[in-house]
Amino acid sequence: LESNNLSDMKVQVAGADMAVVTYKSDDEASYKGRDISGQYRWIDVLVKRDGRWQFVVSQGTAIADNDAEE
Numbered sequence: 441l442e443s444n445n446l447s448d449m450k451v452q453v454a455g456a457d458m459a460v461v462t463y464k465s466d467d468e469a470s471y472k473g474r475d476i477s478g479q480y481r482w483i484d485v486l487v488k489r490d491g492r493w494q495f496v497v498s499q500g501t502a503i504a505d506n507d508a509e510e
Contacts (some may be wrong), residue, residue, distance in 0.1 A: 442468040457488040465500070479503040 449463040461484040468477045480500045486493045 459486045460484070461486065
């Protein structure tokens with residue numbers, strides 16, 4: 441990951457021990473020599489265990505070029 445800019449972040453808290461975070465990232469990156477730069481939409485689910493927030497799942501999906509926001 442060479443650069444990463446986050447935007448459009450929203451946090452929804454469900455009770456005292458769960459949160460869902462959605463956001464957009466604009467990344468410059470490569471994986472195993474392949475360029476994977478682009479815009480992605482993410483959703484993260486976190487739970488509070490023993491007083492600490494922990495990720496349960498994180499999922500990102502590439503935004504198609506014709507759907508990308510300027």
